Amino acid sequence: MEQIHRLIVEQLRDFAENAGFSDCVIGLSGGLDSSVVAALCTETFGPAHVHGVLLPGPFSSDHSIEDALELARNLGLETDIISITEPYEAFSNELEAYFDGGFTGVVSENAQARIRMIMLMAFSNAHNWMLVNTGNRSEAYMGYCTLYGDMAGAYAPIGGLYKTQVYDLAREINSIALDIGGLAPIPQRVLEKAPSAELAEDQTDEAGLGIGYAELDRILAGHFDEGRAPSELASDTTPLAQVEELLARAKSFDYKRALLPPCAVIE
Numbered sequence: 001m002e003q004i005h006r007l008i009v010e011q012l013r014d015f016a017e018n019a020g021f022s023d024c025v026i027g028l029s030g031g032l033d034s035s036v037v038a039a040l041c042t043e044t045f046g047p048a049h050v051h052g053v054l055l056p057g058p059f060s061s062d063h064s065i066e067d068a069l070e071l072a073r074n075l076g077l078e079t080d081i082i083s084i085t086e087p088y089e090a091f092s093n094e095l096e097a098y099f100d101g102g103f104t105g106v107v108s109e110n111a112q113a114r115i116r117m118i119m120l121m122a123f124s125n126a127h128n129w130m131l132v133n134t135g136n137r138s139e140a141y142m143g144y145c146t147l148y149g150d151m152a153g154a155y156a157p158i159g160g161l162y163k164t165q166v167y168d169l170a171r172e173i174n175s176i177a178l179d180i181g182g183l184a185p186i187p188q189r190v191l192e193k194a195p196s197a198e199l200a201e202d203q204t205d206e207a208g209l210g211i212g213y214a215e216l217d218r219i220l221a222g223h224f225d226e227g228r229a230p231s232e233l234a235s236d237t238t239p240l241a242q243v244e245e246l247l248a249r250a251k252s253f254d255y256k257r258a259l260l261p262p263c264a265v266i267e
Contacts, residue, residue: 001172004165004266008157011264012044015155021130025123027116027150028052028072028079030064032195033158034134035071035186036166039173040157041132042185047076051129054081055116057088059198067187074185084115091115109199113149121152130154133261138163140260141220142209142246143253144197151260159263162217167191211238211246223247 016024024041028034041050052072056065065081072079091111096103103111124131133153135145137160145151158166170191174184195205195213206212215238222228230247234240 001168007266008264009044012157023049023129024132025051025129026132027120028054028068030067035190036170037134037157039185042075050077052077052079055084057084057112067190070187074183087115110146112199113146117149117152136163136166140257141250143256153261156261156263160266163213164217
């Protein structure tokens with residue numbers, strides 16, 4: 001993980017310099033991925049050149065805002081808070097009559113992600129800041145990301161890491177800070193709470209995926225990285241039929257992954 005950490009920072013720095021960016025902007029959600037990316041960007045650009053934007057919506061929890069602000073204080077970042085609730089309601093009011101189910105479900109969830117993208121890109125365009133993507137490899141395989149929404153960004157520092165590796169990297173970042181007598185930048189609650197996109201009431205990633213990230217990453221890495229057959233990856237907790245379903249789902253989202261931003265090469 002120490003080597004992965006170093007490679008990500010080096011490649012992020014090279015990408016930004018080659019593209020001519022001295023500053024970056026990040027959507028801070030209070031979640032693990034955005035927290036890790038904010039820490040990596042702070043290490044790469046310096047805190048004065050990393051701009052965090054909190055974009056709470058109709059389903060955002062209070063602890064998400066609290067955790068994002070604590071992270072920003074720990075890293076020395078300035079932040080802005082802009083609610084997406086009013087723009088979201090405007091879209092809902094205009095569009096709900098056109099859909100039998102109304103402005104709900106995936107229509108509602110993806111709209112929130114795309115509104116956030118519009119706001120982050122406005123900051124990027126106005127100030128010539130590089131929008132940094134916060135997605136990870138597990139989400140990309142499962143299609144657990146929104147085209148033209150949270151897939152936006154010039155570069156994805158952790159786009160090559162599985163979710164479980166992102167947790168390991170977060171602990172590595174905190175450990176380094178503590179070893180030099182500093183403050184662990186990523187709040188403990190971020191490491192402990194259930195991952196959630198917070199696009200619907202009481203939503204969690206693992207409930208939506210139907211499997212825990214540790215087991216999902218074992219299957220994804222086993223098949224796509226090691227070339228193991230589905231039958232080899234089945235277990236007492238994850239039967240063959242579920243493994244095959246997960247891998248079929250992953251392959252069906254090739255079209256999404258084709259539009260992801262570049263990420264660090266860690267192999």
